[in-house]
Amino acid sequence: QDKKANVVVIGTGGTIAGAGASSVNTAAYQSAVVPVDKIIAAVPEISKIANVRGEQIFQIGSESFNDERLLKLGKRVSELLKQSDVDGIVITHGTDTIEETAYFLNLTLKSDKPVVVVGSMRPGTALGADGALNLYDAVLVASSKDAAGKGTLVVMNDEIHSGRDVTKTNSFKVETFRSPYGPLGYVVEGKLMFYRLPARPHTTQTEFDIDQINSLPRVDIAYNYGNVSRAAYDAFVTAGAKAIIHDGTGNGSVAEQIVPVLQEVRSKGLQVVRATRTGSGVVIRNGEQNDDKFDWVVTDDQNPQKARILTALALTKTNDSKELQKILWKY
Numbered sequence: 001q002d003k004k005a006n007v008v009v010i011g012t013g014g015t016i017a018g019a020g021a022s023s024v025n026t027a028a029y030q031s032a033v034v035p036v037d038k039i040i041a042a043v044p045e046i047s048k049i050a051n052v053r054g055e056q057i058f059q060i061g062s063e064s065f066n067d068e069r070l071l072k073l074g075k076r077v078s079e080l081l082k083q084s085d086v087d088g089i090v091i092t093h094g095t096d097t098i099e100e101t102a103y104f105l106n107l108t109l110k111s112d113k114p115v116v117v118v119g120s121m122r123p124g125t126a127l128g129a130d131g132a133l134n135l136y137d138a139v140l141v142a143s144s145k146d147a148a149g150k151g152t153l154v155v156m157n158d159e160i161h162s163g164r165d166v167t168k169t170n171s172f173k174v175e176t177f178r179s180p181y182g183p184l185g186y187v188v189e190g191k192l193m194f195y196r197l198p199a200r201p202h203t204t205q206t207e208f209d210i211d212q213i214n215s216l217p218r219v220d221i222a223y224n225y226g227n228v229s230r231a232a233y234d235a236f237v238t239a240g241a242k243a244i245i246h247d248g249t250g251n252g253s254v255a256e257q258i259v260p261v262l263q264e265v266r267s268k269g270l271q272v273v274r275a276t277r278t279g280s281g282v283v284i285r286n287g288e289q290n291d292d293k294f295d296w297v298v299t300d301d302q303n304p305q306k307a308r309i310l311t312a313l314a315l316t317k318t319n320d321s322k323e324l325q326k327i328l329w330k331y
């Protein structure tokens with residue numbers, strides 16, 4: 001690179017901003033305590049690859065992300081992306097909900113500039129801390145023209161993932177982020193190596209624009225298991241949900257006592273979205289249940305938490321179940 005890129009690192013908290021009482025605390029520590037400027041300063045190698053400045057937007061565990069914070073983050077990223085003196089963005093983020101934030105940004109940002117979400121599984125104080133290298137790699141990706149136009153990316157553990165696909169699969173290991181179809185590429189020794197491209201529309205190719213969205217309709221997720229009852233569904237209806245993601249067993253199957261509940265939910269105007277709790281695969285329309293008859297919709301391969309994000313965005317555009325189904329299959 002002849003000229004160093006300008007990258008803004010937005011701090012939101014998480015373990016990458018965490019600190020433990022001792023170096024052997026790899027999994028027990030306080031997250032979201034180290035300011036973003038201190039996290040950047042701890043990796044002086046970064047100044048050789050980019051001009052970086054930090055901006056602290058939140059200092060939270062990512063489990064505490066809500067729609068309001070998601071919108072605030074998205075709007076700030078969008079604002080920065082419009083500045084000619086900003087070439088790329090890195091967001092330091094707790095890993096628990098990275099996949100939701102990354103999918104949301106992937107669907108709503110209107111820019112080709114690289115946006116990279118990064119976290120760590122061990123705090124900076126731990127033996128084998130992974131945050132410094134992850135941050136270095138994230139800045140590298142955010143500075144690179146090769147990463148432009150590929151949607152919002154998640155960089156962790158030497159891998160570059162699409163924000164659409166990536167999901168956290170292990171509660172404590174460094175090797176926790178996986179995409180069902182593999183990462184888009186690697187970052188090794190300061191080099192980006194891409195092998196795949198996202199097939200689904202993202203960022204500039206979608207109908208969702210963060211600048212135009214000021215609130216998200218309430219969408220809840222009802223987890224299913226043996227002996228499941230209607231209690232959660234009723235509570236979500238009472239709370240004012242506009243859609244319920246039925247986090248179903250297997251292929252989004254519905255227990256016999258829940259079938260009439262979902263019919264009732266739909267008759268009250270809420271959308272019913274069948275998803276799978278298995279962690280992978282697509283839910284087949286009219287497979288386990290007659291979706292045509294009940295006017296329910298199915299997820300494609302989005303896990304329930306990603307389906308919640310997409311459904312909420314879809315409901316800002318339409319409340320027609322056929323349109324919603326098309327959107328779930330498109331993105």
Ligand SMILES: NC(=O)CC[C@H](N)C(=O)O
Pocket residue numbers: 013014015016031060061062063093094095096097119120121122
């Ligand atoms: N590894 C992590 O980042 C987890 C810490 C915290 N629960 C969070 O998601 O922010």
